[in-house]
Amino acid sequence: MAADEPTGTATLRDVARVAGVSPSTASRVLNGGGRAVSDDLSVRVLAVADALGYVSNQAARALRGQRSGVVLLGGDPRTASIAAMGAGMEEAGRERDVAVSITAVGPDAETHLAALRILRGLRPLALVVTSASFVGTDRELILAELEAAHREGANVVFIGEHDYDFPAVRFDDVEIGHLVARHMASLGRSRPAILTSAGHPAMEGRTQGFLEALAAAGYERDAIAVESVEISREGGRTATRRLLERAEKPDMLLAGNDVLAIGAIHEAHEAGLNVPRDIAVSGVDDIPIARDITPPLTTVSLPFMEAGRAALAMALDGDDQADIHLQSRLIIRDSTVPA
Known part of the structure; x- marks a missing residue:
């Protein structure tokens, strides 16, 4: 049976041919992504599918006990980055006639393991794992569960930095x-500080980059204050409060992500400081609110939707693939100005 032949002899291509549309248009109508298709066209495709007895690939796979669907595992699906990755995966999944879902794996190892075991029972085609979802868990136990899922036939792909034997979008x-640090060093300020979160793969990599570039620009490593906190706006506020209590208050603050940076800006305002005149603040991720706060936040735009699309393709195309490295770009806004 052909890959696109869900039941009997009626295939997606059969429906597209009889309806006089492309297979991708037929797939959008039949798999819930038809908002960009006219009502007349949707009615025609659905009528043809009904006449031919077409059953979607997902339903047919389930009836045959085969694997179906791709699952994105994230620590908190409400975050802007996870939502954008999921949107990219879902968009790419519609094009390939594959259902995509997002699962919150929970804040600790126990709930993470429970979620993975349930997913293994549902027999997904693949699991796409965000590196950040490992934070606060027993990594070896989680890794063993992912390896078991892989042995059972589910492809495993990561989004983000990791050091395991699975392909990744990085x-x-x-x-x-x-x-970020090269830009901040160009502002002519003298007292840098960093907000980060220990144990978070992305944060640790960014902090390493901050320190390396600041050192290359002539700043003394031992003079750079580094505050490690939970990733939340309150965490950013708490860390900034501690920094502002120092005898040598920082005049520029490099946050490992936008949430920490936004907390830092609020705390600076609360302390009576002007951002960016008294203290310049930068973030990473370019979440939607970053451009709407006062002042708008200098940050790095990451292609989260593109990462989702790339991860979906890797998940469906199997093992032995080279990692994909995506480019980011600096977005300079009013939260950073020269001293």
């Missing part, structure tokens, strides 16, 4: 740190 967080 952002190069160290280079992102270099990119």
